[in-house]
Amino acid sequence: MMNKVNPLAVMSTEKATGWKLFWKTVLARAYPRVMGQQREKSWIFFDIFLPMLAVSAYVFVYRAIHAPEEYIGFVVVGGAMTAFWMNIMWSMSMQLYWEKEQGNLALYIMAPNSMMAILLGMALGGMLATFLRAIAIIVLGSLLFHVQYSIGNFFQLLGVFFAAMTALYGLGMITASLFLLLSREADHLVQLAQEPVYLVSGFYFPIRSFNFWIAAAASIIPLTLGLDAMRQLVFPSGALLGFLNVNVELSILLILCVVFLFGARTLLGYMERLAIREGRLTESRR
Amino acid sequence: MVKQRTTLLNLAVETENLGRIYKIHGNAKEKNIRKELIALQDVNLQVRQGELFGLLGPNGAGKTTLIKILTTLLAPNSGRARVAGFDVAKEPGKVRPLINMVSGGESSGYGLLTVRENLWMFSQFYGLPSKQSYERIDALLKMVGLEDRIHTKSSDLSTGLRQKMNIVRGFLTDPQVLFLDEPTLGLDVGASRDVRNLIRSWLNQDQTRTLLLTTHYMVEADELCDRVAIINHGRVLAFDTPSALKQSLQREPLFEIKVSSMNGLNVSALERLPGVRKATSQSVDGLTALNFSVQEEAALAGIINRLTESNIKIMWLNKHEPTLEDVFVNLVGRSMDEIETEESDDEQSESTSRDVD
Amino acid sequence: MNYAEYFRSFKTATWLGWQIESNWTRPFLFAIYSIIKPLAGAAILVVMYSVITQGNFNTPIFPYLYYGNAFYQYVAAIMTGISWSVIDDREHYKTLKYMYIAPINIPAYWIGRGMARFLTGSVSVLITIAFGVLFLHVPLNLATVNWPLFIVALVVGISMLAMMGLILASITLLIAHHFFLIGEAVASALFLLSGAIFPLDVLPAWLRPVGFIVPITYWLELMRRSLIGNVAQAFPTLSHFSNLQLLGILVGLTMIFSIASTFVFRFCDYRAREQSLIDRVTNY
Numbered sequence: 047m048m049n050k051v052n053p054l055a056v057m058s059t060e061k062a063t064g065w066k067l068f069w070k071t072v073l074a075r076a077y078p079r080v081m082g083q084q085r086e087k088s089w090i091f092f093d094i095f096l097p098m099l100a101v102s103a104y105v106f107v108y109r110a111i112h113a114p115e116e117y118i119g120f121v122v123v124g125g126a127m128t129a130f131w132m133n134i135m136w137s138m139s140m141q142l143y144w145e146k147e148q149g150n151l152a153l154y155i156m157a158p159n160s161m162m163a164i165l166l167g168m169a170l171g172g173m174l175a176t177f178l179r180a181i182a183i184i185v186l187g188s189l190l191f192h193v194q195y196s197i198g199n200f201f202q203l204l205g206v207f208f209a210a211m212t213a214l215y216g217l218g219m220i221t222a223s224l225f226l227l228l229s230r231e232a233d234h235l236v237q238l239a240q241e242p243v244y245l246v247s248g249f250y251f252p253i254r255s256f257n258f259w260i261a262a263a264a265s266i267i268p269l270t271l272g273l274d275a276m277r278q279l280v281f282p283s284g285a286l287l288g289f290l291n292v293n294v295e296l297s298i299l300l301i302l303c304v305v306f307l308f309g310a311r312t313l314l315g316y317m318e319r320l321a322i323r324e325g326r327l328t329e330s331r332r
Numbered sequence: 333m334v335k336q337r338t339t340l341l342n343l344a345v346e347t348e349n350l351g352r353i354y355k356i357h358g359n360a361k362e363k364n365i366r367k368e369l370i371a372l373q374d375v376n377l378q379v380r381q382g383e384l385f386g387l388l389g390p391n392g393a394g395k396t397t398l399i400k401i402l403t404t405l406l407a408p409n410s411g412r413a414r415v416a417g418f419d420v421a422k423e424p425g426k427v428r429p430l431i432n433m434v435s436g437g438e439s440s441g442y443g444l445l446t447v448r449e450n451l452w453m454f455s456q457f458y459g460l461p462s463k464q465s466y467e468r469i470d471a472l473l474k475m476v477g478l479e480d481r482i483h484t485k486s487s488d489l490s491t492g493l494r495q496k497m498n499i500v501r502g503f504l505t506d507p508q509v510l511f512l513d514e515p516t517l518g519l520d521v522g523a524s525r526d527v528r529n530l531i532r533s534w535l536n537q538d539q540t541r542t543l544l545l546t547t548h549y550m551v552e553a554d555e556l557c558d559r560v561a562i563i564n565h566g567r568v569l570a571f572d573t574p575s576a577l578k579q580s581l582q583r584e585p586l587f588e589i590k591v592s593s594m595n596g597l598n599v600s601a602l603e604r605l606p607g608v609r610k611a612t613s614q615s616v617d618g619l620t621a622l623n624f625s626v627q628e629e630a631a632l633a634g635i636i637n638r639l640t641e642s643n644i645k646i647m648w649l650n651k652h653e654p655t656l657e658d659v660f661v662n663l664v665g666r667s668m669d670e671i672e673t674e675e676s677d678d679e680q681s682e683s684t685s686r687d688v689d
Numbered sequence: 690m691n692y693a694e695y696f697r698s699f700k701t702a703t704w705l706g707w708q709i710e711s712n713w714t715r716p717f718l719f720a721i722y723s724i725i726k727p728l729a730g731a732a733i734l735v736v737m738y739s740v741i742t743q744g745n746f747n748t749p750i751f752p753y754l755y756y757g758n759a760f761y762q763y764v765a766a767i768m769t770g771i772s773w774s775v776i777d778d779r780e781h782y783k784t785l786k787y788m789y790i791a792p793i794n795i796p797a798y799w800i801g802r803g804m805a806r807f808l809t810g811s812v813s814v815l816i817t818i819a820f821g822v823l824f825l826h827v828p829l830n831l832a833t834v835n836w837p838l839f840i841v842a843l844v845v846g847i848s849m850l851a852m853m854g855l856i857l858a859s860i861t862l863l864i865a866h867h868f869f870l871i872g873e874a875v876a877s878a879l880f881l882l883s884g885a886i887f888p889l890d891v892l893p894a895w896l897r898p899v900g901f902i903v904p905i906t907y908w909l910e911l912m913r914r915s916l917i918g919n920v921a922q923a924f925p926t927l928s929h930f931s932n933l934q935l936l937g938i939l940v941g942l943t944m945i946f947s948i949a950s951t952f953v954f955r956f957c958d959y960r961a962r963e964q965s966l967i968d969r970v971t972n973y
Binding site: 051066070071073075078081085149158159 | 352354400403404405406407424425428429431432433435438439440441442444445449452453454456457458459460461464467468470471472475503504506530533534537538
């Protein structure tokens with residue numbers, strides 16, 4: 047088909063700016079991740095089936111020490127939520143570092159878009175796999191281990207989930223901003239963050255097990271209160287093992303949403319300027 | 333091709349005493365390795381709107397550092413730079429919608445996406461409407477001869493084809509100022525020619541467009557650029573049109589004449605002819621090459637007469653123009669190749685005493 | 690087999706792997722990382738156990754799971770170390786193609802690259818055990834440790850893990866960058882099936898046989914028995930096997946995995962060359 051467009055002529059149509067450019071960027075950056083996962087499906091086995099086995103290991107530990115059955119449910123829900131933590135640490139923060147090495151980061155910074163849009167696009171692009179992983183663990187785990195749920199207020203549950211996710215992704219953008227400055231230590235720091243976060247956030251046990259101040263400090267990680275509130279809302283004995291009242295936890299999560307999103311915007315701008323000043327944006331110091 | 337671009341008053345790029353120093357990160361063992369590298373020093377440039385400006389220099393001269401500063405990827409330590417009227421350090425958000433950059437040997441993009449998908453994705457970051465974006469992509473790929481690879485995954489492209497894709501990315505967003513950092517690296521002769529044609533056509537379409545090209549291929553700069561700056565060790569050594577730079581070097585015409593044999597005629601006899609300053613000879617491919625430096629071109633007639641009188645057959649005659657390479661050698665004292673060889677040897681001896689990072 | 694080439698490849702790769710692993714940060718941060726990471730992993734299990742048993746660490750199951758978890762760090766370290774080097778070389782350093790055209794033994798190269806993680810893994814294991822012994826009263830009497838069994842089992846076990854890592858590295862040649870944690874994912878999955886933190890008897894009957902063909906099961910049991918003897922043998926799963934029988938099974942399975950790794954490598958290597966994947970960069 048003959049193409050009559052003169053690509054060297056000045057463009058007659060306006061380019062998008064503001065929010066329109068923001069969402070175009072989000073969708074465009076999500077695109078490679080979505081298409082990549084469609085074109086090579088090995089992630090289905092490695093990213094869904096294998097984590098299910100890992101979560102099951104913790105279930106059987108509880109069975110081996112004769113824990114009450116609700117703890118099995120805690121592990122299943124906590125295991126599902128690890129998918130989101132992994133998404134922000136690996137698919138967002140660490141991915142940004144790899145973009146730097148690849149040379150794409152320089153092109154992103156140079157374009158008139160927002161880094162928050164790029165990061166959100168990365169996270170959204172990985173969301174399919176993340177959600178599949180979480181749902182697979184919940185469904186399979188619940189079926190295999192006969193987990194009983196008792197959902198009191200579904201909309202409250204949904205509210206807690208979305209508040210936790212929003213705050214979590216805000217935190218992810220903050221950590222990603224730090225990665226603008228990092229070199230090879232980025233990889234190790236992400237790995238270092240994994241187990242301590244799983245520990246203090248109570249992925250596999252209620253954070254009430256810690257003393258108040260440790261649990262309070264751990265609440266800075268949105269998944270801590272998010273998980274605790276969700277467990278209180280879905281398990282019959284959840285409230286007895288909860289840290290704070292669900293409404294209090296939801297309020298704190300909403301505050302964290304605002305703080306982290308604002309913090310992410312500020313820190314991304316600051317880190318970008320710092321990286322530009324120190325010449326770190328285009329270094330490939332491996 | 334006659335360069336008919338009107339030079340307008342507005343400056344597309346302007347730098348004032350621009351400087352940049354890099355800190356070199358080493359470890360405790362590297363006590364005698366330099367800790368700082370002066371990449372740019374007191375760089376003063378003005379690039380007019382509508383101009384095709386060349387930045388010429390060997391590897392490590394500071395060209396890429398300058399480009400990074402102008403494209404808001406690196407902040408200067410001293411001085412200032414403005415692109416399209418905006419300060420790159422203080423107003424990067426205003427600069428970015430107006431520029432784009434393509435580097436040689438780039439590996440950007442995503443291997444699992446096709447050429448078209450990669451380009452579309454980048455166009456979205458600049459806010460291009462998708463429909464127009466696809467039309468432009470298709471047309472630009474056709475211009476660079478990549479239309480049959482439009483649905484090929486970029487990981488399956490050769491280095492040269494990938495570079496063509498990157499070049500299309502640069503033009504796709506219709507920037508006002510385009511930075512090309514060694515864009516023909518990895519391209520074959522034909523592809524390089526296509527890119528040069530593309531550059532000329534793009535500039536000719538709109539007088540407000542400006543292109544800043546860095547290269548260490550002198551011929552490319554000579555052929556394309558309205559003006560050229562020669563840079564070495566972070567400093568701009570000279571800054572003018574290619575012809576003015578060449579003329580500054582040579583005031584006297586130079587001629588080379590190849591003859592079959594000298595028939596006993598001595599070169600010193602030729603040197604004594606009116607108007608001849610200097611004459612030398614050397615054997616080249618079985619012929620004798622005579623090089624003359626004359627006071628004026630009219631002296632050539634006397635030389636030819638003397639050779640004819642001696643029954644010397646003239647095989648070939650050429651007027652020698654100085655090249656930008658000659659200008660560079662004159663300014664720096666060594667050729668580009670010699671500098672790069674020396675610096676490569678220096679880097680090798682330094683790197684043996686550094687740890688792998 | 691060209692032993693000189695094998696050894697040269699292994700030696701150079703070990704040096705390279707150590708260069709990459711050892712100088713990514715200042716020594717202080719490296720030390721913090723080496724201490725916190727293993728202890729945090731162990732702490733999850735310790736807290737889980739403590740919550741249910743109200744802090745009673747005097748039951749046989751506690752040293753069982755503690756030692757199992759401690760030595761299991763080798764599994765993740767070695768499998769990840771070997772398989773990750775394929776991704777790192779191919780996608781980040783872009784040197785895999787140069788390794789392939791060099792006259793080296795590629796499997797030996799990969800195993801060498803994984804050696805650095807074995808060394809850092811050893812530090813993690815030592816720190817975890819030391820912490821357990823000092824602060825959690827995990828039983829350990831150096832005078833009663835069966836050192837010959839410990840050393841032999843450790844060597845055979847590490848070889849076994851290297852073979853498994855090689856299988857994963859071969860598979861990694863064929864997959865895109867988005868699955869960069871294949872080593873950890875597989876190690877996490879085997880956590881369930883290897884009796885690392887609970888006896889295989891806890892698993893459903895239909896799943897237990899899988900545990901019996903995973904060589905890690907026998908390796909961990911041997912490590913426990915060499916350190917804490919009778920305490921480890923308190924569990925019925927493998928109690929009817931003697932140390933020698935367990936060692937024999939471990940050696941046998943290691944040889945089977947060794948043969949399997951050869952075939953898997955050859956297949957994946959062929960497919961990778963056929964599909965031009967050696968120098969593919971897919972990062973997204």
